[in-house]
Amino acid sequence: MKKLFLVLFCFSFLFISNSYSQEIKSYNDQKETVTKYLSERGEIYFRFFVSSRDIIKKLANRISIDNVRDNVVNYEVIAYANSDEMEVFRKYNIDFEVMVPPSLQFPVKTSGDIREIMAWDVYPTYDAYITMMNNFATTYPNLCRIVNIGSTVQGRSMLYAVISDSVNFRKPKPRFMYTSSMHGDETTGYVFMLRLIDTLLSSYGTNPKLTELVKNIEIWINPLANPDGTYYGGNGTVNGARRGNYNNVDLNRNFPDFYGTPSGTRQVETQNVMNQLNRYNFTLSMNFHGGAEVINYPWDCVQPHHPDNDWFLNLSKRYVDTVHLVNSTYLDDYLSNDPGIPGITNGWAWYYVYGGRQDYMTFFTGGREITAEISSTKLLPQAQLPAYYNYNVRSLINYMKECLYGVRGIVTDSVTNLPLKSKIRVASFEYMNDSTSVRSDSTCGDYHRMLKTGTYTLTFKSQGYYPKTISGVYVKMDSTTVLNVKLRPMASGISGNESPISFMLSQNYPNPFNPLTNIKYSIPEYGKWKTENGMVTLKVFDLLGKEVVVLVNQKQSPGDYEIKFDGGKLSSGIYFYKLTAGDFSDVKSMILIK
Numbered sequence: 297m298k299k300l301f302l303v304l305f306c307f308s309f310l311f312i313s314n315s316y317s318q319e320i321k322s323y324n325d326q327k328e329t330v331t332k333y334l335s336e337r338g339e340i341y342f343r344f345f346v347s348s349r350d351i352i353k354k355l356a357n358r359i360s361i362d363n364v365r366d367n368v369v370n371y372e373v374i375a376y377a378n379s380d381e382m383e384v385f386r387k388y389n390i391d392f393e394v395m396v397p398p399s400l401q402f403p404v405k406t407s408g409d410i411r412e413i414m415a416w417d418v419y420p421t422y423d424a425y426i427t428m429m430n431n432f433a434t435t436y437p438n439l440c441r442i443v444n445i446g447s448t449v450q451g452r453s454m455l456y457a458v459i460s461d462s463v464n465f466r467k468p469k470p471r472f473m474y475t476s477s478m479h480g481d482e483t484t485g486y487v488f489m490l491r492l493i494d495t496l497l498s499s500y501g502t503n504p505k506l507t508e509l510v511k512n513i514e515i516w517i518n519p520l521a522n523p524d525g526t527y528y529g530g531n532g533t534v535n536g537a538r539r540g541n542y543n544n545v546d547l548n549r550n551f552p553d554f555y556g557t558p559s560g561t562r563q564v565e566t567q568n569v570m571n572q573l574n575r576y577n578f579t580l581s582m583n584f585h586g587g588a589e590v591i592n593y594p595w596d597c598v599q600p601h602h603p604d605n606d607w608f609l610n611l612s613k614r615y616v617d618t619v620h621l622v623n624s625t626y627l628d629d630y631l632s633n634d635p636g637i638p639g640i641t642n643g644w645a646w647y648y649v650y651g652g653r654q655d656y657m658t659f660f661t662g663g664r665e666i667t668a669e670i671s672s673t674k675l676l677p678q679a680q681l682p683a684y685y686n687y688n689v690r691s692l693i694n695y696m697k698e699c700l701y702g703v704r705g706i707v708t709d710s711v712t713n714l715p716l717k718s719k720i721r722v723a724s725f726e727y728m729n730d731s732t733s734v735r736s737d738s739t740c741g742d743y744h745r746m747l748k749t750g751t752y753t754l755t756f757k758s759q760g761y762y763p764k765t766i767s768g769v770y771v772k773m774d775s776t777t778v779l780n781v782k783l784r785p786m787a788s789g790i791s792g793n794e795s796p797i798s799f800m801l802s803q804n805y806p807n808p809f810n811p812l813t814n815i816k817y818s819i820p821e822y823g824k825w826k827t828e829n830g831m832v833t834l835k836v837f838d839l840l841g842k843e844v845v846v847l848v849n850q851k852q853s854p855g856d857y858e859i860k861f862d863g864g865k866l867s868s869g870i871y872f873y874k875l876t877a878g879d880f881s882d883v884k885s886m887i888l889i890k
């Protein structure tokens with residue numbers, strides 16, 4: 297009894313000493329601890345409580361917020377700050393608790409023995425990591441090459457394993473990217489990525505599903521996006537890892553976003569990634585973090601949903617649902633009411649991130665990125681790594697496959713047939729300066745626009761070419777619609793901006809048709825029609841001159857257009873289609889045979 301009482305007493309003591317309010321103090325009361333952490337580690341890990349989201353929003357670009365939990369009566373905020381950020385935070389007079397950094401709470405094992413590391417239940421030393429990456433390329437020279445996108449502040453390498461069945465030459469297929477640990481102390485994904493590289497390479501030719509992925513996708517995997525942060529304690533250990541890079545900057549608050557470029561100096565690690573993303577088109581990516589268990593999708597820095605919100609949500613659900621088949625209590629943090637599903641959150645609804653990579657990737661580069669917070673414990677104890685990998689591996693594989701669905705094709709010059717770099721925009725998705733458009737690759741001309749089920753109008757634009765708009769493009773979930781496009785070059789040698797083309801209405805094809813046919817037409821850059829406010833109509837009439845259907849009735853920019861006409865509801869016979877723009881009009885006939 298006495299013993300039990302003692303146990304209970306100890307429990308309650310622990311409970312009290314760990315309860316939040318006991319540790320929350322003013323800056324002056326813990327000045328020494330703050331100074332100690334800032335001088336030893338350059339950053340401080342702390343938490344505080346605030347009553348409104350407005351304050352969190354104000355603080356979001358002043359300190360590095362890591363997590364926000366809604367406690368109904370208030371919000372608990374977990375954050376990091378460097379010296380400058382702490383100076384700014386002090387001015388808010390918010391009491392806080394300094395916490396032990398995640399990477400110093402308990403030791404984890406780091407090994408330099410590659411055979412031991414490849415049992416995947418230990419963290420690698422920096423040197424072992426570099427050796428392993430190079431080994432992948434030397435062991436599988438036809439499937440893997442290592443790309444160093446640049447050096448960090450301290451001169452460590454930012455390495456990608458590029459995995460493809462055509463790894464030494466470019467094929468028209470989507471580029472996919474996984475990257476982990478841009479917060480140096482969130483290391484679970486680091487080991488996952490190494491293991492995934494090994495799994496993809498060693499399964500090629502034996503596992504049909506993985507073989508298909510390597511054949512159909514160019515996969516880029518960067519296990520360690522912030523090596524200076526992860527090895528802050530030295531190349532031989534991940535204990536002591538920290539969030540920021542060597543300059544104490546949070547790299548996931550350092551990218552340009554909707555509001556421009558964040559204050560503070562752009563770090564070399566950020567610039568390396570920006571150069572890489574601007575040089576290559578990535579169709580889809582995922583960015584691994586820790587400190588929570590949730591899938592976070594765009595946007596992080598603005599409230600309105602992305603036009604592809606349903607699609608993002610669907611991908612997030614698939615990831616989480618598949619994980620829950622293995623472990624229903626993992627990846628189930630409930631962090632916002634949007635969308636109101638455990639394990640999934642809209643970025644903005646959870647907390648605001650300015651200068652984050654997810655939004656940069658999605659807003660500026662034509663890619664789509666989701667952030668995965670994959671372990672509540674940032675430096676996951678090494679023995680738990682295999683179990684966590686097992687929870688995630690099916691989702692990791694299925695997620696890659698998503699970049700194969702939607703509309704894809706090759707954009708070429710109609711005269712030379714050479715591949716073209718172009719922008720592809722979905723009409724009803726026009727949003728914030730082309731932020732939803734995707735790009736075709738300059739080497740192969742291939743583009744990949746992932747979309748949910750629906751019928752879309754796509755516009756293809758390339759400098760020096762007439763834009764082309766194609767309507768009636770049908771996309772079905774989990775399948776691929778192929779749409780190859782030729783763009784007509786603007787004639788050279790004509791001075792000024794005078795357009796060399798005139799109106800043109802082409803014969804439909806196929807003709808006769810049943811029930812689908814395509815109608816192409818062109819709108820010139822200058823002409824009388826422009827005085828009519830750019831209104832264009834394309835209508836279908838029957839033999840008696842009765843209007844049957846209006847295919848186009850809107851303002852249209854100069855360019856080439858292609859409209860799908862479905863005669864499914866009409867009876868067999870001859871029909872006319874008439875294009876009108878300003879005082880131009882032209883009529884052609886077509887035959888529907890059922």
Ligand SMILES: [Zn+2]
Pocket residue numbers: 479482585586
């Ligand atoms: Zn993070």
